Amino acid sequence: MTPQLAAGVGLWRRGDAGLEVLLVERTKHRDVSLPKGKLDPGESLPQCAVRELEEETGYRVTLQAPLGTSEYLLPTGQDKVVYYWQSELRDGDPDHVFEANDEILALHWVPLEDAASRCTYDHDAVLVRRLAERIAAGEADTFAIVAMRHAKAADPYAWEGDDASRTLTARGERQAREVAPSIAAFGVERILVSTAVRCRETVAPLARLLGVAPRTSRALAQDTYLDRGDRLLRHVAKAVHHRRSTVLCSHLPVIPAIVDAVAAATDSPDSPALHRGSMLHTADFTVLHVGGPDVRVLAVETHGAPI
Structure with a gap:
């Protein structure tokens, strides 16, 4: 069975309280993860990552270095592979308004040091820790x-x-x-x-x-x-x-x-x-x-x- 492909973004910013990572809480599953979504027909993975982030959060960003992939099995038995890129939100609107919808219940800007522990799934936590390491090494920009x-x-x-x-x-x-x-x-x-x-x-x-x-x-x-x-x-x-x-x-x-x-x-x-x-x-x-x-x-x- 062909794997289901998806793409997402590890989005971070320099907030008033320090470095923060964006996590999304999904409406149906009530889990907390990095924003991501499935590839549309005729769409590339980078294009998908930008589109899905904007659709889920309202933020449109530029992709920076690839952050890694996560792979897991769907309930249907199909493999799912998600490709992620890192991106720094430099010009975010401080009055950015998000409205809960059928897909995303809430956005959470979480302090970098707490973000991995807030993730529902280990594969998201791994990516968040990798992002934190790159930020600490000056390799996230x-x-x-x-x-x-x-x-x-x-x-x-x-x-x-x-x-x-x-x-x-x-x-x-x-x-x-x-x-x-x-x-x-x-x-x-x-x-x-x-x-x-x-x-x-x-x-x-x-x-x-x-x-x-x-x-x-x-x-x-x-x-x-x-x-x-x-x-x-x-x-x-x-x-x-x-x-x-x-x-x-x-x-x-x-x-x-x-x-x-x-x-x-x-x-x-x-x-x-x-x-x-x-x-x-x-x-x-x-x-x-x-x-x-x-x-x-x-x-x-x-x-x-x-x-």
Whole structure:
């Protein structure tokens, strides 16, 4: 039996009384847990996490580093897997009004040191303790550098123009639309893109969704990136210096160079996770979460267009 997938958020804030974690009390079960919800058809896990948090609590946030997963058996015998991300509520409305409903009875902002013991289930308590450890280590506030491969493009062997003029196929256009909300969930503020038409078409739905004008760069172009490695590194170093979540959309051969540039700009050691994050299918993207006292890559995750 296929597992039921869900997503949620470990949301925390710096309140008047200190650090607090948000827990929800469900109306039907009267249990207390981290906010989460089931994946809708055609939805990605990051998109689900943001949507479910807003629907359950009224808070809309930017996802930061992945917090972990919980797995358990449903009464039906089906496995359930819940993916969580951490997020700091920075601009929460102090007069935020929540109304109890059929799903959520109450919201509880609980002191960080008490939150694990308030959770009904051990798997939530484990995640809350992990969040507390990251906050104590200064690793809970992260930003994202996203390496993205363009969506499915026209066959290069059948294309009559030059390679850079190749456009997206109908499938590629669909991929570009479907993947945009997933990337937006990580709070992207800047879009850098190869000069190739297929890359510019790939980021167009994301640009419209975010209201951000993409900036083209030949440092991301397949035919010129090898001569512009210094420029690519400067792009990434600038994003790291300003802590600006940035997506860089390019071609398969360029993706490892983007990942290497993020590792170099953050003095992050080579790792299998970075290598895996360099191997992308069309419309896939890898999120490199940067943060911590030494500003390095703390987590790597890869996603694609929802199935």
